[in-house]
Amino acid sequence: MSDELRFPTGIGDSDADHITVLGKDLAGELMGRVGFGELAFWLVAGRRPTPGETRVFEAVLVALADHGFTPTAIAARLTYLSAPDSVQGALAAGLLGGGSRFLGVTEDCGRFLADAIAAHDGPPPADDAGWDALALAAVTAARRERRLIPGLGHPVHKVEDPRTPVLLRIAEEEGLRGPHLRLFEAIGRVHPQVLGRKLPLNGAGVCGAALADLGLPVDLLRGFALLARTAGLLGHLAEERRRPIGMDVYLTVDRNTAYEPDEG
Amino acid sequence: MSDELRFPTGIGDSDADHITVLGKDLAGELMGRVGFGELAFWLVAGRRPTPGETRVFEAVLVALADHGFTPTAIAARLTYLSAPDSVQGALAAGLLGGGSRFLGVTEDCGRFLADAIAAHDGPPPADDAGWDALALAAVTAARRERRLIPGLGHPVHKVEDPRTPVLLRIAEEEGLRGPHLRLFEAIGRVHPQVLGRKLPLNGAGVCGAALADLGLPVDLLRGFALLARTAGLLGHLAEERRRPIGMDVYLTVDRNTAYEPDEG
């Protein structure tokens, strides 16, 4: 049947005595020698990251792991309250909020930057002035088409998102401040000329730029935000077991429910 | 209103200029300084792991990250095929298979070992003979009640699961071969006397024992298998984009569908 049916994969394989992951012997070459973040990068990119790439990548995962009581964390805790027998269900419920609005910025920003770079003819800019010109063109075009510029502005961090300068510094230290991060910085410099006010470069956006500079697939950047968030959600479920708030959230809504006809 | 309503959390907090995670300044103290696996442990346990604990913990995550085309990986790829616009949905679908049968062994084994240790009166055994006696009692009781002993046996690795000796060695190197791992090894020695045949100690089981020795909550051990699997599922989705198999899986089923009445 193998002539007819073939399901190729480069991820994993095993026989009676060995388990191969990414072409390496899982037990002999990976366990205890490769970090979890390093393996996650490797699994998606199909190549092992350098130590510098790993440091930037893990800094991004750490930056995105948790934001306290987000709607997704609350949804996960409410689901755990309703179905404590299914940890996987509570985690999944929390991840399902990782869509366009709350976790999408990382991917949207990476894509916005990648598209602007792809649209640029000739060699990449050699200096900040060149990046500023590219940024100005991209922001002006987005403004003209009434599109939001992803990565600009934050509801809480109105002046500066503390994650942004730190991730830029880490990328610089590792020699990984590439075109996406440079363009993102340039957008931070030039957007007031177009938008008429200065907005901070937010953490989700700088993470998207950094992931794109690591050569990770732009269409899956949201996936890394989801991986990071999985750790945060596990933290919320562990805390929900020790100090539950799900029932209080439910009762708060229930006690303040106002029945009002809604004719649709 | 804060007198009436209080939602306490020790996970995260933020104001205009700072983001606090686990009581640390996210940007200044965590990003670039804490690994992702280390943070995941910290989020769940509420305490920062030592370097040795981190190494064992990440070895477990690496061991559990992927097993090739498992039913959950196939389900995630089929979901991505059907709804490529929702990476979070495909990931969630893959995690939802992380239940009793395929990802549950890690948690079941940790709980089985923890219960056996809790049921043991007096100080923990001082030597292998003592652990063997405890193991014999636990296996005999389970056998009497017709309960499976989680962590024994593997469909592919019939003689030895290559992950087991390696994780035991890593735990030993880090001084973290604790009571759960010792009892698990003892079960490996004594079970043939009770079951009449020798089965291998499987990788999912040794991971559960190691996580329990790290002091992580037994009721959430499945959660770590899910975190590890999230990285593997991302790898599958990335590969599905490059070398899709979902459509072939679907067509293979569709072409070989046999319509047969089923009266229920």
Add this chain to the structure above:
Amino acid sequence: MSDELRFPTGIGDSDADHITVLGKDLAGELMGRVGFGELAFWLVAGRRPTPGETRVFEAVLVALADHGFTPTAIAARLTYLSAPDSVQGALAAGLLGGGSRFLGVTEDCGRFLADAIAAHDGPPPADDAGWDALALAAVTAARRERRLIPGLGHPVHKVEDPRTPVLLRIAEEEGLRGPHLRLFEAIGRVHPQVLGRKLPLNGAGVCGAALADLGLPVDLLRGFALLARTAGLLGHLAEERRRPIGMDVYLTVDRNTAYEPDEG
């Protein structure tokens, strides 16, 4: 290849000109002639329900469709807030709360009754006295083993759950007040002798008894609660679009968050 590979199903089939569902021509024999609830019963049971069975079945679905702002409805609305691009994700998040605690009673009650009837030797009781004796034995055994009796008690309806007498009446009208419902009623009569106080027979429980009397598989009764709840969740998502509360729920939690270290 069909000799080797065969995936049998009695559910659906199609060719260029026909779509067959449950052995009937979908377009010619089902659309416009079979109700949706009737089809759902048929799909699960593998047989077409009678009009009386359909009426009882739909009464159960109507009884279980919505309970206002349950934790699952809130989780679905929060997920829709976070990822409005994925209606399927918000619905799935809401359904994932359909586990042991909030939607499980229907299935647990059906199973409790089925087990008690299966454990009973000889012919089914001929009169209420016989059912009372069977109920007394089941309640006494559960009490002895410190097991809860599913279907007893309700946080809001402390005296009587209004759904219970109505569903009993409908089943009686349709000649479908079978052994599970009779035993459930008997439990309502005898439990005070054992528990020392009178609790109402709740709506989720009577629905489980009615579904079991319809011959539906006890291990899937939760699935009907989930089907019913899918309609309710759609109603919540539609209302969330018209009169959103998700953001207010989130902000209520966020504004009243108290950061407190939690050492785990």
Add this chain to the structure above:
Amino acid sequence: MSDELRFPTGIGDSDADHITVLGKDLAGELMGRVGFGELAFWLVAGRRPTPGETRVFEAVLVALADHGFTPTAIAARLTYLSAPDSVQGALAAGLLGGGSRFLGVTEDCGRFLADAIAAHDGPPPADDAGWDALALAAVTAARRERRLIPGLGHPVHKVEDPRTPVLLRIAEEEGLRGPHLRLFEAIGRVHPQVLGRKLPLNGAGVCGAALADLGLPVDLLRGFALLARTAGLLGHLAEERRRPIGMDVYLTVDRNTAYEPDEG
């Protein structure tokens, strides 16, 4: 606190003696008197459908309930295989495939038709010639912008989708063949002039047109496909318990896995 906090809803409410759903007494006015499909329409639209609207609506749900071994049905069965303890997880996994590709056509078609009607100035066309002109403009514009016309074509039903004429006839019988269905029919007549070949009007598309003519919110049409599919998925899970195919699907993939490096 109710001055500050208010969570309005018109869906459900309850006190010790009553449960109100949509402003009606659930036990006294809905159970046994309202069908499940009727209630689902009412929950979303905020108004009770007429008997004719209910018949068309349930015909749509019946048409969309199942398509045999779709990728989503296979994903649900594989998830049930992996986590048989969580029916809600298997259902949710199946629904998560209800995205842009496999279940999205219903919603996309309804929106395409609604946008074309909204873009049309003046009164709605009085005759087929008028609808043909409107259809020609819409198809030509979509073609110019290289957008697909949702609802055209089907991989299996290459000449005619048997559901389409039947749903049109049912809508006509109930006096509910409105603008969306008329425009959809017109697209069926005129598209060959623009596309150069004749494609069938598919069942998912005609269902979207019919739901839009019922006045249901275009942004939630996918939700009705998901409700319908929930019944189909329950049927698959029930059959999976009686005649499992999940393990065979998994083993078929596993046995034909070809390990091939994939450099990403």
